[in-house]
Amino acid sequence: MNDLWRDYRSPGFFDEAFDDSGQARSAANALVRYLGEFGRTELETRRAAADLAIKSMGITFTVYSDAGMIDRAWPFDILPRPIPKHEWDRVREGLQQRVTALNMFVADLYADQRIVADGVFPREVLAQSANFRPECVGMRPPGDIWAHICGSDLVRDGAGEFYVLEDNLRVPSGVSYMVENRLVSKRVFPELFAQHHILPVDDYASELLDSLNALSPRKDVTPNVAVLTPGVFNSAFFEHVWLAGQMGAELVQGSDLFVDSDDCVYSRTIYGPQRVDVIYRRVDDAFIDPEVFRADSMLGTPGLMRAWRAGNVAIANAPGAGVADDKVVYAFVPEIIRYYLDQEAKLPNVPSWLCMNDTHREHVLANLDSLVVKPANESGGYGMLIGPRSTAAERKQFADLIQRNPRNYIAQPTLALSTAPTLIDGSARPRHVDLRPFIVSRPDDDAFVTMGGLTRVALREGSLVVNSSQGGGSKDTWIVADEEV
Template structure:
């Protein structure tokens, strides 16, 4: 390696995505490491400033609910990409498609015959205490029995570099806009690197999503009207809602922009009069979708929306009720789903998981809180967790009380040695922990589409394992490099 930025770089005890344990670039990253190292500290600082300016000029923002006034923040971005060789990515992509197929089969079964419970593979008590199971959806059959049309599964790599699925997000998974925008920023910052490497594209996502949504239309003989349903400007992912609607040429609507007429069809209010909507990509949680069916006080949904969906006059993606599989307790059973529904062995492993609802596993968790990560079943964004090795005795005692009071609501996992990736800091490059959120789009009678890589999130604070942007994390562009060419070069 050359250049002062790489001087002394090491990540002892962790698998580093770019540099091996002997301090050498990994084969797919050798050319990239050399080119970046040759830039020099001043040039790297200028490139980082250029990235910051591009993000501001492109208006790439996110909102943190805890901020006073909920002020938008510029998207935190590290200019050094995370690189994965294509030969490593291909089996991961196949494993993700397998996993989502099994999850959709599970959701379809749970709202129909519940064969998996009758056959003793999945415990009835887990479903009975599910906060995301919607009795109102029992008996529904979305097109192709696909309930989770868009899934974002979080992946991590352990100390050996092996990929594991950390969790699946099937309600309203977010982050795909940042994946694509990160690529645009990278191309502005490092145009010469894109000329020298064969990098898998990510800008086809909006067209793939639009095709999948259009395939759900109840009026297949005409070009469907597609809408993105947003909770509004104060939602933390509002930037993404606007971005998706713009990229797909879809209408961006709020619940009050829609109404359901006596014909049980959904219409948008426009200056030209009512316009029928065929497909809604909803970014509103189930409980706020329809005040006639769920929360009567919801101001975010549309009265009658569920009635129109049940009548087959509008398609909703993801389907209401899909969140029954977006549960960290259900997650522990996904390998069994794959065996049960697909008759296959899982090609991507779960992180080892203890279920606190089981007496023996709960006792193990309570006895080892100082070394485990404890998570509530249905929180997201890194909230509500206990990271045992970094917790106080008081915090561990508090979590022990929570677990004893509601064991169904908690799981525990080992504290993984999350992989690291070089990240630009003031003194050069330093290792920071990363995860990866690929996106999987499912549609009837077609293979699943898996993004080429995904959104790499990075814990910008030294030693931190929390990658969420709402808690100080940032992101990187993710490069799937064709390693069939020497050094991944074109």
């Protein structure tokens, strides 16, 4: 062991690189040996090279809370997170099962609502859903797929078992950073990629484009695909530009599009109007069409929903898919899988208490100091209470919020999130991580799951908040071929 690993310990947590005895796990063995030959100077040189690559590649994100919403360089840790392929194969099957059932669930809610009539999913949960869109009732997207792109957040517990923490089915972000992390990692450790079989992630854009092309209402022409962005001030604008460039698609804002009298969507170009067949939208439902949703929206296109209902344009993710992107709905996913697929969930949920349930609510209110409380429809780590790190005043505030609107809150145990070695001041230190793989669903084919995903890391010691907007960073995720393990 050199200085990098000599003092590395992660007591009480499952560590991604080392077992409880301090031995490198099989998928991390080659990496640990290789980095064990580095001194602090060499590690600092590699880290500086990564920082330079990130700046030269223009990899940024925006934090809304910053004055002026200044772009920041993407926070990247050079020590990757290795996972063996045979383990990932089980995760992949669980994600495919999960997204298949969720698409069936959304399709049912906008059609016959059998799952509600059969008493499996509570009618009051649907009635109070912030993301159920009555305007979408009766619609049938191609293949009954509503959530074409899903990003499910995974965590490991102290025993190393993967759990699904939440599902993101509205406008999931982060896939560009997953791919760019790999490009930076290859620059930092080219020797490892030459010597070992680390499975690729750079096929995502082509898989996504194939899926979007399959949605086109015009089968006799090459589809014209557009990425709809809210604009340069959106925190994920880098990703919108990246996706359009990788797919060879148009990058458009709502004002770049119009719907003509034929109920078709056209983009304004220097060559005149050009029909758009498929829109990969990164704009929330409420803002995509001021004729139907928010009349004050400047981000959408009037008539877009009319064109979609007429079958003249495909939209991914479909409007209304966010009804399943709800942390209360999340708690019912095992039952949803059982109902539609007659199977048990291959990936477990984190145990959850629904504050709308009287018994659950009493338990939550009595144990706020030990639980994590989440609002049903927030993202980015905002609006949460992390009980063990909260103050009495914060717990009092959340107790009031829960009692005023119990449907809006769930609670979960404070998990012993797994850790991964992270370079801190020249030494490896354990930091908590999660993982967001991406699943692309397509008509008449199995869902595509990325080889790994975006590993997010809480850079602050002891922190469980991995979001980049709140001080988190990211790592390259290596799915290591079994012959290397």
